[in-house]
Amino acid sequence: MTNDPSTKIFDLLQFGEYGDVNPSVCDSATFTFMQAKTMMDTFHGEAEGCFLYSRHWNPSNKYLADALAAMEGTESAWVTASGMAAITCSILQICSSGDHIVCSLTTYGGTFAFLFNYVKKFNIDVTFVDITNLDLVRQAIRPETKMIYTESMTNPLLQISDIPALAAIANEHDIKLVVDNTFTPMIVAPHKHGAHVVVYSMTKFINGKNDCVAGAICASHEFIASLCDVNAGTAMLLGPALDPLRSSSILKNLHTLHLRMKQHSKNALFLAEKFKETGVKINYPGLPGNPGHETLKAIMEAEFGFGGLIAIDMETAERAARLMEMMEKAGVGYLAVSLGYFKTLFSNSGKSTSSEVPEEIQHEMGLSEGLVRFSVGLDNDIDNTWQKIRECLGKM
């Protein structure tokens, strides 16, 4: 089990300078030096263990980054003030004007908006493809392609990316595979399967408390150093550093992630099976026959299950709204965007987190206007939750 991502975090011997088991919070923006030369070396990235300024590195951020790198099995990591900061900095570090990106058509709405609208101003071109169709991915690659971008489990259609196959295509062309693993921490370790850069919104499962937004980039020493380079690093120069107080609280939550993922997955599978029995159109990669089931089984760390997200199809946005309002009143959870919280959250993706995606593209990707995405909570008695949902469905 030494390859288990939860074991790798627990193997990490990490404590503060006074033996404090939760490493001290380093509440400093700047750091002093006893020798001027050491400061100069730090500027050039050549003084190991020295800190310069907290937009660059902060000890509290480094504790969290080291734990994340251990979890992912990457050499290094850097933490950001949001998931979008992790995504946009990684993309802009790899791509320059004139470059091209191949991206999954189904991606988080903010990522889609960035790649569909925003990167035009940098003259970066993007081709969106069905990421589960490897022939389409291969065909989309051009001489100027620098990156394949996808999500391990895509939002909101829960498609599963075949990461080893995508990594092989990327390596063939000497380009980077960047994977957003926000939906499946612990469950999938994209780097182990060949992804070059792994990005996270820690806002979701990793922190799991819905008390902040945060992100992370896990990659090689070389890539993280390039991001933090004082002269040309995207992270250093755009400046989305995470607050060290937040880093410290996220680090504490990270240590229960493995338990939470198991419970989210267990509850999601339970509800998915119940929805299926009831005849509701259900999408959950944990169900045999789901298009992503076998792909996920081949890459997942089985003990953490198939993840906490399920999607049902209520056919119309009006019916979706009615069900969600009833479920909130019945105490199933909250009608809210986001995911990975200890309570169940549900939202209609087409009208919320994917509303950045133009309607015709929503149709093209097969996103029903009645899709209700659930981030299933940590409920101890999930059957009780199901009884409430069943009553709501009965009133539809």
Ligand SMILES: *Cc1c(COP(=O)(O)O)cnc(C)c1O
């Ligand atoms: C929420 C989310 C993001 C964006 O993260 P923020 O922390 O909100 O900036 C990116 N990717 C996925 C898959 C997400 O769910």
